[in-house]
Amino acid sequence: MLPTSIGRGLFITASVVYFTKAVGLTPVQVGTGLTIAASIALFAGVPMGHLADRIGPRAMTVAFGLAAALALTAYFLVSNWSAFLAVASLVAIAQSASGAARGALIAGSVPPERRVRTRAYLRVVTNVGWMVGAPLAGVALYLDTDAAYMSVILATGAVTATGALLFLRVPPVARQPESRREPMGAVLRDRPYLALTVLNAVLSIHYGIANVAIPLWVLERTEAPVWIISVLLVINTVMIVTLQVRTSRGSGTVTGAARAQRYAGLLLAAACGLYALAAGLPVWIAASVLMLGAAVHAFGELFQASGGWGLSFELAPDHAQGQYQGLYNTGFQVSDIVAPAVLAVAVIGLGWPGWIVMGACFAAAGLAVPPLARWAERTRPPAPDAATVAAAAKP
Incomplete structure (x- = not known):
């Protein structure tokens, strides 16, 4: 979780400046694109969570986390609003899916009486990660060059992938037997x-x-x-x-x-x-x-x-x-x-x-x-x- 949250702090702090200065989008284009992407991702949580129930939440947490890292890195290739919207949508879908799978992984790995406390510890780690990532992104803001902003994007993808792979250290949770599976959308x-x-x-x-x-x-x-x-x-x-x-x-x-x-x-x-x-x-x-x-x-x-x-x-x-x-x-x-x-x-x-x-x-x-x-x-x-x-x- 810590590498992923550091990446989040990096991205949130410097991404809007990167999109406007390095890519050349307007603030309205950035805001509209992120809103559309978030709206599209609304429909990903339930089906992707159902997939985690069927295949196993650890495998899906890792897979969705790596997909998010790859999608974040793809911002490096964005040169216009259409490409920005496509990449932003992929990022939002992957992050939504990862959140659903991660919730199922916590539920399957932690006794019921400790689940909330575990989420509390993870939220603390997340905030610490943001506190680390934001000042690092501040270096790019200080340098104010396209190369510095692109380095932030690549670093975000790298630390997000690292965070996803760390979930391999969590013992796998058995997928649910066919007799107990709920239909998708239940x-x-x-x-x-x-x-x-x-x-x-x-x-x-x-x-x-x-x-x-x-x-x-x-x-x-x-x-x-x-x-x-x-x-x-x-x-x-x-x-x-x-x-x-x-x-x-x-x-x-x-x-x-x-x-x-x-x-x-x-x-x-x-x-x-x-x-x-x-x-x-x-x-x-x-x-x-x-x-x-x-x-x-x-x-x-x-x-x-x-x-x-x-x-x-x-x-x-x-x-x-x-x-x-x-x-x-x-x-x-x-x-x-x-x-x-x-x-x-x-x-x-x-x-x-x-x-x-x-x-x-x-x-x-x-x-x-x-x-x-x-x-x-x-x-x-x-x-x-x-x-x-x-x-x-x-x-």
Whole structure:
């Protein structure tokens, strides 16, 4: 995971500059292409997760990871918007498929009571990787040459491939016997799971707040200094790295995970209120309120992530974890697509009332999770006993 996340940090930091300066695309072309690619990848998670269930999640995690590395390296060959769109779509599909397979691999390799904690550790590693990759990409930004940017693209592909191959060290997970396999798309008929995926997508819109809403809000609606934007990002990253494992405790059950998402909705609503409050305040008071909002927001993110992991694992049948993880990850992808537009209209267009509307949406989504989780639990089939599982596994 660490090499892959370092590659992610490299790519996110320098890729837009590479596409505009070295390739010659306009910012609108880059944004449109990435949005279209993400939309196409929405349809990859469930079928690719189903393939991981049938063939085995470790093999598919490695294969999809290598495919993502190859696709990332293909950016080196991009010279126009059509080629950019094609490569971006391949990257997005491979990354979506890899996420579904990786979720199934964790579910098959780790005892149920440790799955959420394992995801928490992996998220810490991911954030550390971003912290390493971003400064390295900063070297390319400093040099500001086509060769430097191309080196970042090639390095991203190399470290992503390394990260994929490291999964070969994980013991293989046996593929599910024919008698226990779910047909592809079975998850789409699981209405409680679908509903929880939608609620998690609403809560996941908060990721766009740091990337989209806050920079625009600070620049256009507050008196806070511009550099406070980087301070807010540092607060978030430090809190995720230091607190994610601790706040994941208790989210390994459906009840605990639902409670965590309820906390997340209320905390995110409180953060929206604090961000709104910063408008019109004197410089240093506005900066202080924004930093307090960032801390509350980070706690909301911590609980949202751990609650989402718990629900996605505990409510998915073990023999179909791939396609279930693929669907749940789709919620994150949807939020990535809609968040920039929603936040730009609601927050920047409406001002502080937009923050209140967003906060109300977060609170409503968080409060709706526990009753829906109870509904989902009631619809789960009883777990098979050991004898039944052993019999099904025999050739």
